[in-house]
Amino acid sequence: MRAVQVTEFGGPEVLRQVELPDPEPGEGQVLVDVTHAGVNYADTHQAENTYLAPSELPLVPGGEVAGRTGDGRRVVSLIDGGGYAQRAVADPARTYDIPDGVDELTALSFIVQGTTAWMLLRRNAHLRAGESVVVHAAAGGVGTIAVQLAKAWGAGRVIATASSQEKRDLARSLGADEAVDSRAENMTAALRAANGGERVDIVLDMTGGRVTDESLAALAPFGRLAFFGMASREQPKPVVLPTLLKHSTTVSGMWLPHAFTLPGNVFGEAMSELFELALAGDVRAISGGVFGLSEARAAHEALRSRGTTGKLVLDTSK
Structure with missing residues (x-):
């Protein structure tokens, strides 16, 4: 599969597209065929190892993906890295079905920013x-x-x-x-x-x-x-x-x-309410640009320039 990998810490210049083996889901995990991956400020910190959680090399950045599971479900998932790739493994407890009428941009806007x-x-x-x-x-x-x-x-x-x-x-x-x-x-x-x-x-x-x-x-x-x-x-x-x-x-x-340490399913409650607001027309996602997977460096440069608006995503088909 095509993926974006970091082998040395630094700015956007350390993001490089490579070919990697498909990830193998472990027990209790699900494989997602990624159509779009979200880009976040946290990813820029992870690439330079200034994030709250220390990074380890080599790494594939990306903590949020939208795509399909093997049984055809359209999902959005919060993952522990590996999102800048055509396939990623996800925890079902942090994976949410995307309702009909909600697009991938909106779902990715909600899973972290929302x-x-x-x-x-x-x-x-x-x-x-x-x-x-x-x-x-x-x-x-x-x-x-x-x-x-x-x-x-x-x-x-x-x-x-x-x-x-x-x-x-x-x-x-x-x-x-x-x-x-x-x-x-x-x-x-x-x-x-x-x-x-x-x-x-x-x-x-x-x-x-x-x-x-x-x-x-x-x-x-x-x-x-x-x-x-x-x-x-x-x-x-x-x-x-x-x-x-x-x-x-x-x-x-x-x-x-x-949020995942709180009693109950607070994160799931947030996602459900956000989807309801989107379907009711009360909240809409703003696209900050769709970049190809090969353009991850440009996406990070745009985000760090603080000149973007809304949500930036990577299209894994490009």
């Missing part, structure tokens, strides 16, 4: 109707879905941030009430201005650096900042706990694999 947005709003931020929600990187994979979920679940005001007018217009088209330039000189002041001069209730942040610092300073009493990534690759300042007392604020982190 569930991330769902977890952040439901479990980290505990969104209540009428609250203000800031979505940083609102034109990205998580951001585009988070904006739509926040509106669908009754947020009083959704404030999107993005780096270009085109991206801000996209966020508005998805339901954002206000759109702020992510390069604002003072993000604290910009967020408060977008919220009618008031502090904000919730911030979803995957940027890092000063954006995190200044967003924390914009929180209202009992406001919550949910941190789930560091696309800028810049560390925010350490959180000083007594500072949180000043406005009774909360800072939380979220790494999606921990």
